[in-house]
Amino acid sequence: MVRRLLSIVVLTGFAGVLPLIAQAEASACSCVYMPDDPRILEQVSHASSVFTGTVVSERVAGQTAFFEFEVRDVFDGDVDGTTTVSSSIQGPACGRGFEVGTEYLVFASDYETNGADFSDNSCSATTVSTNQRTRDAATTVYGAPRTVTVETGTAVESNGVRVWGGIAAGVVVVGLITFGFVRRPSSRS
Template sequence: MTPTTAFACSCAYPPDGSQIVEQISHAASIFTGTATAERVAGQTAFYEFDVREVFDGDIGTTTTVSSSVHDAACGRGFEIGSEYLVFTSTYDTQGAPWSVNSCSATTESSNDRTREAAVTVYGAPHAPDPHRDSVGIDDVGTARWWMLAATGGAVWLIALAVRRRRSNKP
């Protein structure tokens, strides 16, 4: 008896395996782009992409995807400077427009079998929409936590000032 390969994620499969058409049919958006930046905030990594072409979805020339930083949580990383064929989800995006995980069909853009499957399901790709708002890496994630913290701090300071004012009245 020989052991089989074990995967941390039960959905793991080869990116150009026999289930590729079924897997890509569930994507929220599909684009080809180059990873240009990475920012990690807690348990989430955010990756910015310069988008070259779009198979499906409303995507501008720049977009950001999130993923868990942990392989055991089905996280998926990207090498900065490399081009990918990205299949996204809108699940647990942590503020980014899209998310990816190791269960998606995301692969290097040179993977001809996956690209052919994308063309079969979605048709020929088109250029990204230059009028669509681009979403850069600094537009998502922890930036909104800073705003919440600043708002909370301002409310606390106002409450403290009101309290002091009331205690100083005769």
């Protein structure tokens, strides 16, 4: 009887200690963005910079992937014509992957960039640029995007630049016509 009780105590003790010495299983990231979530406006508003860009290259260093983007439009933030976004390569760490050649609507962070311009993870609202619901939400929160100019690599108000550029060109043309074709009376005697 004592042996039986001792066996039960040892087995119970072993069963209680086993979970403490066994390796814990990593859980997957639970904050993945869902475009159909009714809180979409709240979700898209959590970014330090928002832009549309195409991934042109990828490199991995340690546990971090670095993605180079050619930026087309900027909704918010100080984003150049080309920018680098980092992300963990581990899914349980909420890492995000991007496919080279695909255009994304990126909701980037300036937290834990690992030397890149920005960082991103699967908790952000980042999605392919054709996701109209997310694009509409971004426009609602940040306003219409600014187009990135190729010459300077910076985002500008596309409508304002075009209007003022057109006005300036018109003034130059009118000036050239006026001074080039209007002849001053010559003093012939």
